[in-house]
Amino acid sequence: MTETLGQGERPAVYTWDPNSNSGKPLFVLNEKGVDFDYRYISLPDFEQHAPEYVAINPDGTVPALVHRGRVFAESTPMCEYIDKAFDGPSLTPDEPEARYRMRDRCRRTDKAAESLSVIGWHLHLGPMVRSKSPEELARLIARIPTQERRISWETASKATFSEAQLADARRRVGDYVKELEADLAHGLWLVGDEYSLADILTFANFYALPAGYPEFATDGYAPRVLDWLRRIYARPATAKTFNMARSIARRAFGIAANLGCPMMELAHA
Amino acid sequence: MTETLGQGERPAVYTWDPNSNSGKPLFVLNEKGVDFDYRYISLPDFEQHAPEYVAINPDGTVPALVHRGRVFAESTPMCEYIDKAFDGPSLTPDEPEARYRMRDRCRRTDKAAESLSVIGWHLHLGPMVRSKSPEELARLIARIPTQERRISWETASKATFSEAQLADARRRVGDYVKELEADLAHGLWLVGDEYSLADILTFANFYALPAGYPEFATDGYAPRVLDWLRRIYARPATAKTFNMARSIARRAFGIAANLGCPMMELAHA
Numbered sequence: 001m002t003e004t005l006g007q008g009e010r011p012a013v014y015t016w017d018p019n020s021n022s023g024k025p026l027f028v029l030n031e032k033g034v035d036f037d038y039r040y041i042s043l044p045d046f047e048q049h050a051p052e053y054v055a056i057n058p059d060g061t062v063p064a065l066v067h068r069g070r071v072f073a074e075s076t077p078m079c080e081y082i083d084k085a086f087d088g089p090s091l092t093p094d095e096p097e098a099r100y101r102m103r104d105r106c107r108r109t110d111k112a113a114e115s116l117s118v119i120g121w122h123l124h125l126g127p128m129v130r131s132k133s134p135e136e137l138a139r140l141i142a143r144i145p146t147q148e149r150r151i152s153w154e155t156a157s158k159a160t161f162s163e164a165q166l167a168d169a170r171r172r173v174g175d176y177v178k179e180l181e182a183d184l185a186h187g188l189w190l191v192g193d194e195y196s197l198a199d200i201l202t203f204a205n206f207y208a209l210p211a212g213y214p215e216f217a218t219d220g221y222a223p224r225v226l227d228w229l230r231r232i233y234a235r236p237a238t239a240k241t242f243n244m245a246r247s248i249a250r251r252a253f254g255i256a257a258n259l260g261c262p263m264m265e266l267a268h269a
Numbered sequence: 270m271t272e273t274l275g276q277g278e279r280p281a282v283y284t285w286d287p288n289s290n291s292g293k294p295l296f297v298l299n300e301k302g303v304d305f306d307y308r309y310i311s312l313p314d315f316e317q318h319a320p321e322y323v324a325i326n327p328d329g330t331v332p333a334l335v336h337r338g339r340v341f342a343e344s345t346p347m348c349e350y351i352d353k354a355f356d357g358p359s360l361t362p363d364e365p366e367a368r369y370r371m372r373d374r375c376r377r378t379d380k381a382a383e384s385l386s387v388i389g390w391h392l393h394l395g396p397m398v399r400s401k402s403p404e405e406l407a408r409l410i411a412r413i414p415t416q417e418r419r420i421s422w423e424t425a426s427k428a429t430f431s432e433a434q435l436a437d438a439r440r441r442v443g444d445y446v447k448e449l450e451a452d453l454a455h456g457l458w459l460v461g462d463e464y465s466l467a468d469i470l471t472f473a474n475f476y477a478l479p480a481g482y483p484e485f486a487t488d489g490y491a492p493r494v495l496d497w498l499r500r501i502y503a504r505p506a507t508a509k510t511f512n513m514a515r516s517i518a519r520r521a522f523g524i525a526a527n528l529g530c531p532m533m534e535l536a537h538a
Contacts, residue, residue: 074376077372085365096353107346
């Protein structure tokens with residue numbers, strides 16, 4: 001990470017796997033057909049708090065985009081920036097009311113992602129973090145830049161959720177899937193007739209629905225959402241993005257195959 | 270509320286006073302010079318849960334904008350819609366990086382507004398609600414459309430915050446004022462050289478800073494923020510909007526006078 005990336009026209013993305021917020025700019029850049037440098041930041045290894053990275057993004061969060069020497073650290077507005085600043089197909093509808101609905105959907109997805117992250121922590125990230133030795137964990141937490149975030153990571157690293165909390169998070173996810181299902185009654189995509197940031201940012205959070213929430217990924221519960229997932233898995237930019245995955249998002253290949261739309265998995269460099 | 274407003278080109282806004290989220294579309298429409306119908310919904314009287322209003326906005330929240338028969342219920346994207354759908358001066362910078370910073374600032378302000386609302390509930394809304402008789406309060410809560418929101422309002426109507434919670438909220442407000450102060454080192458407005466939605470939406474939340482948080486509204490703590498407040502209070506659209514206030518936001522006239530930029534207060538119709 002000692003090179004200076006993203007100072008000119010070629011953007012650089014510092015992020016983890018194409019998974020939830022970490023994946024958003026990767027999907028969007030690939031959909032636009034923009035070449036970029038990808039610097040992998042491993043969340044379960046707390047690399048987002050490494051001094052070299054904090055020098056780039058003082059927030060110590062991923063993803064971060066660097067373009068023309070500017071740092072963009074908030075993932076949803078970052079994707080609007082990518083859509084506007086680079087050539088390639090527009091991912092924002094032109095009509096003001098459709099734009100409103102796109103932004104409203106992105107906000108609702110960000111809210112729903114809080115419930116997903118409860119389950120994601122329980123199933124994936126929490127066990128990855130707890131598999132470290134207490135000494136290693138203490139060392140990683142000690143270098144977190146602010147006291148406030150040190151305390152919250154210290155709490156999170158030990159946290160386990162109650163059954164009631166997990167059940168509540170699952171219920172909210174199910175309610176949100178129903179909300180997406182209702183939107184998809186009006187067309188192939190979440191907003192109007194065009195693939196937009198609303199689809200991409202929601203997919204970045206929900207691509208693993210069939211794996212993590214099989215009860216909601218059925219033709220009885222949400223048939224339109226399943227077809228919408230298949231349409232997105234079939235896009236070349238989606239396969240290209242998942243081929244960049246090194247960790248949790250490799251599960252996407254199995255999920256796509258089970259949905260009947262396998263993606264070509266390339267040998268990793 | 271039996272007329273059908275907002276079905277054509279003339280928009281209708283259903284909202285409380287120009288205060289926090291409730292005020293955002295009022296400030297923006299007046300800044301654009303757009304004529305609109307204003308239907309007053311009294312938050313301390315729970316009018317947002319009245320069946321006539323829920324028929325318009327099923328979320329039972331304010332503000333709601335109705336335009337060409339469409340309902341817009343999320344205040345920040347609603348203001349982007351207003352800026353794009355109506356004539357008048359643009360309140361969004363054209364340059365993509367400035368747009369990003371405008372949206373990032375709006376998101377951060379929305380987050381900071383959570384701390385403001387803790388104090389606002391403690392000082393204003395909570396006492397207004399608790400001044401009702403228990404019977405009246407029970408009746409108002411019973412008509413809230415969803416069980417989830419009934420429970421949260423029932424809890425809120427009795428809630429008092431601890432000294433530690435209030436102190437934490439005040440500290441966060443102070444930190445955010447410092448963040449605004451840093452932005453204003455680069456120019457007269459929060460983003461670049463033009464008055465934008467970032468200024469308006471932040472002002473809608475912070476116009477009463479000198480009244481509620483005198484410790485942060487000093488030339489020692491945040492001189493640029495004070496001057497920025499003065500510049501916004503001096504705008505004709507600001508005085509026009511506060512003249513629409515009926516309740517809490519009438520305090521703006523005293524605040525502006527104390528800041529040395531009194532607004533003309535018109536006799537109320």
